[in-house]
Amino acid sequence: xxxxxxxxxxxxxxxxxxxxxxxxxxxxxxxxxxxxxxxxxxxxxxxxxxxxxxxxxxxxxxxxxxxxxxxxxxxxxxxxxxxxxxxxxxxxxxxxxxxxxxxxxxxxxxxxxxxxxxxxxxxxxxxxxxxxxxxxxxxxxxxxxxxxxxxxxxxxxxxxxxxxxxxxxxxxxxxxxxxxxxxxxxxxxxxxxxxxxxxxxxxxxxxxxxxxxxxxxxxxxxxxxxxxxxxxxxxxxxxxxxxxxxxxxxxxxxxxxxxxxxxxxxxxxxxxxxxxxxxxxxxxxxx
Amino acid sequence: xxxxxxxxxxxxxxxxxxxxxxxxxxxxxxxxxxxxxxxxxxxxxxxxxxxxxxxxxxxxxxxxxxxxxxxxxxxxxxxxxxxxxxxxxxxxxxxxxxxxxxxxxxxxxxxxxxxxxxxxxxxxxxxxxxxxxxxxxxxxxxxxxxxxxxxxxxxxxxxxxxxxxxxxxxxxxxxxxxxxxxxxxxxxxxxxxxxxxxxxxxxxxxxxxxxxxxxxxxxxxxxxxxxxxxxxxxxxxxxxxxxxxxxxxxxxxxxxxxxxxxxxxxxxxxxxxxxxxxxxxxxxxxxxxxxxxxxxxxxxxxxxxx
Numbered sequence: 001x002x003x004x005x006x007x008x009x010x011x012x013x014x015x016x017x018x019x020x021x022x023x024x025x026x027x028x029x030x031x032x033x034x035x036x037x038x039x040x041x042x043x044x045x046x047x048x049x050x051x052x053x054x055x056x057x058x059x060x061x062x063x064x065x066x067x068x069x070x071x072x073x074x075x076x077x078x079x080x081x082x083x084x085x086x087x088x089x090x091x092x093x094x095x096x097x098x099x100x101x102x103x104x105x106x107x108x109x110x111x112x113x114x115x116x117x118x119x120x121x122x123x124x125x126x127x128x129x130x131x132x133x134x135x136x137x138x139x140x141x142x143x144x145x146x147x148x149x150x151x152x153x154x155x156x157x158x159x160x161x162x163x164x165x166x167x168x169x170x171x172x173x174x175x176x177x178x179x180x181x182x183x184x185x186x187x188x189x190x191x192x193x194x195x196x197x198x199x200x201x202x203x204x205x206x207x208x209x210x211x212x213x214x215x216x217x218x219x220x221x222x223x224x225x226x227x228x229x230x231x232x233x234x235x236x237x238x239x240x241x242x243x244x245x246x247x248x249x250x251x252x253x254x255x256x257x258x259x260x261x262x263x264x265x266x267x268x269x270x271x272x273x274x275x276x277x278x279x280x281x282x283x284x285x286x287x
Numbered sequence: 288x289x290x291x292x293x294x295x296x297x298x299x300x301x302x303x304x305x306x307x308x309x310x311x312x313x314x315x316x317x318x319x320x321x322x323x324x325x326x327x328x329x330x331x332x333x334x335x336x337x338x339x340x341x342x343x344x345x346x347x348x349x350x351x352x353x354x355x356x357x358x359x360x361x362x363x364x365x366x367x368x369x370x371x372x373x374x375x376x377x378x379x380x381x382x383x384x385x386x387x388x389x390x391x392x393x394x395x396x397x398x399x400x401x402x403x404x405x406x407x408x409x410x411x412x413x414x415x416x417x418x419x420x421x422x423x424x425x426x427x428x429x430x431x432x433x434x435x436x437x438x439x440x441x442x443x444x445x446x447x448x449x450x451x452x453x454x455x456x457x458x459x460x461x462x463x464x465x466x467x468x469x470x471x472x473x474x475x476x477x478x479x480x481x482x483x484x485x486x487x488x489x490x491x492x493x494x495x496x497x498x499x500x501x502x503x504x505x506x507x508x509x510x511x512x513x514x515x516x517x518x519x520x521x522x523x524x525x526x527x528x529x530x531x532x533x534x535x536x537x538x539x540x541x542x543x544x545x546x547x548x549x550x551x552x553x554x555x556x557x558x559x560x561x562x563x564x565x566x567x568x569x570x571x572x573x574x575x576x577x578x579x580x581x582x583x584x585x586x587x588x589x590x591x592x593x
Binding site for chain 2: 019020023024026027030031033034035036037038041044052053055057098099100102103105106107110112113118121122125127128129130131132133134135136137138139140142156158159160161162165194218219221222225226237240241244251254255257258259261262266273276277
């Protein structure tokens, strides 16, 4: 009887072991499929033009060179492109965090006539395809002289984030209200409650929203593509597309450009990834 | 006596005023957002609708033409139908793999295995990379002569096509890039769904003698149908809004075989300056997206277990 049990435990352990091994093998294969293109991108970016076209291809560059990177930063203004991207992302995200946290606080905690209708209207804007609004926006921006400035990429992002408002409002509901009630009884104004209590407690959700919006802004291609056509205003994404237009098959250059546009967003992601995962599962919606 | 009564009345009145003021205080908090949404979303929507009834090249003044833009799109623009068909084809290539692969990943990663964290990280990288970088990476991988994909295929004796310049292969090739990029996102959605399945269901089934496979197909999958549904809707809507990937990888070619909706819309609006025509296209797009979502919501009742 006892022997049988020992045997059963042993066989279930064996099963466990086999299951784990199979899982690992599958995951490693799929993981490599996900990562191999990145490896190829990095490796190619350090190759000479000649080596990039070698057959059989070399996994590691035989004579690693920084030629391609040098070209991007010395012959092309990639430093300026990076600066433009950072500027647009930081201003847009910063503004968005303020306006959406203010609105989220009001929708979650204050009471005013028409509140629910207003919230539904705000939410409904998430379903409007960008294609519907982009043409009139372009025309208006053209009229007021904002085309070929960074304003059409910054100002709407600062002021009209329904997604951010929704995410922060959901989060506010999970916070205890007692602190705020106590503060109100002690005579604290609504703005004081927002500033001194709600905002500090919202920090994790603000980080989540910040990570998402930063990535969305950094990776945005269509917006800058429509509104900018002067080189010194380009974002990195446009910069890389420009390199492609000039050297359609200079793979080391193109891959170096891809590395440059990917690296900053990758750093932000690695530093703040726990907020990123939470953001997806919190709302099921990508920014 | 009278004096104290007056004082009380005054106090009450200020209190009431204060409360009245508080009633409207919320507007101040939402004002920046509402102003932004009206200015950058609602007014443009109205303008876009009006423009769709006009013929306008941004040089001469707009000319009201009623429903002509719509009529022309539907009845005379062959490319419009081709592009619409392409977009559905694109969605068709994407749907099945982007529902299935992330599910396999999530099922594998839902178990307490070692290095789970690292694996998850690997599947996130494509997601945080921009379409420009991803597009370039795959243009290089898909290269007919020097690309890694055809090189790998040559190991098993397959002579791969010149993917992106082949009118048949270009679309599936682009679609697979979209699937690859969406792996991590859909995986997280599934993982969240898996966490919502109570353990006792699996335990009960195990006691009743159900093996891991029948548990997966009889418990896990039915309970994940809401997540699948969400992924389905979002994937289809996503294909209707793709621009950057097409621009970088194929420019809509070869012979318009990867020209999809937004790409054509962009060509009309910003290439040919047909602002009214492009606005009509945008409204048709909005209606198509709305209709697809509604159909999917209807169909969902048949197969989604809430």
